[in-house]
Amino acid sequence: MCCVPDLNYMKIAILGGTGDIGEGFALNWAERHKIRIGSRKSEKAEGASDRYNDTLTLANQELKGEIRGFDNRTAAEGSDVIMLTVPHEHVSGVIDTVRPVLPMSKKEYFEYTPPAQGSAAEEIQAMLPDDLHVIAAYHTIASKRLCSLDPAFRCDVLVCGDDRQSKDLVIDLTNEVDCLRPLDAGPLAAARTIESLTPMLLNLAMLNRLKDPSIKIL
């Protein structure tokens, strides 16, 4: 996630936002912000946006913002916050020259296979201009639960990054989602641990018959 700080009513681009984790954040943030769903094809993003708006209408949410669909580039242009929710192997379609990131493989078990920079977040930061700050977060959220808008579901979000203002903005945005508690997890280098929690949770689900596991810090 890359961000420009300090707007109450923000334009938030969710690139790859047609997947279920993008849907979850769109539904939660639409009340207060303009959501710009991005996809490789604008029609797919427009279709997803229509569905999300329908979901909000059905849930009787009073929609102050709006959810609209665009191709990824258009969605990102002029946005205050850009959220990357693409599958790890498809980041190349979103950031022009990127290699595959958030590196995870599966043979018998899911395994974290980080890039040379230490983590996907650090890899992406290395490819961006200096004034765009990557904040890594939302690796341990069960997207189905997030999408459910169920207030009984509560979990923690581990947020790491090197730019204080950008990190605070992500923490504020996370606080807007009722079921999430943001926790400052330190510098961007901490993404090495936090990214590896995703394959860990997938293994825990597989080996212990857990459904959509998330993490809570007691």
Added chain:
Amino acid sequence: MCCVPDLNYMKIAILGGTGDIGEGFALNWAERHKIRIGSRKSEKAEGASDRYNDTLTLANQELKGEIRGFDNRTAAEGSDVIMLTVPHEHVSGVIDTVRPVLPMSKKEYFEYTPPAQGSAAEEIQAMLPDDLHVIAAYHTIASKRLCSLDPAFRCDVLVCGDDRQSKDLVIDLTNEVDCLRPLDAGPLAAARTIESLTPMLLNLAMLNRLKDPSIKIL
């Protein structure tokens, strides 16, 4: 943790067991097992054992097993399960030729600095005979809460290792502690992630003013 399987009433050596995490497990397991606290000096282990027995008496625990103190080598001899709870920099005193393990450093933040083998658990396994199986667990437990014997405290234990029988034994032992739920976290290679949760929790505590944080999988 290295173990020989399949005894209901076991001899459990807790090497470095004079620290607070060793205390927590001794108190919880003493009801059903013979606990052998190990320390570099037997007097220190004997003193700790006396204190633990006093704690159990004060807590009105019906003590079916016993807690006794020895030097590390004596404690380990003839034990069914050997638990390593030494500080990472002192493992060399316990396993003869070991270099510093469970690798963590701190400058501004706590950082996981794994050995060449990938994790401390894999490093220890490489130094042991083939019939001794390392199981990695208990990295995310707040020892103070464990020692409190407070039934309101509940957290999860991520258990990983390559030997099925040994892993099942650790899972069974963990189930005996009321406040802990064991979860199978996969092969010993998963220790890379699970060990890095310790510095992550320390950072979360420091940055978010959390006291004795543990992990729960929802």
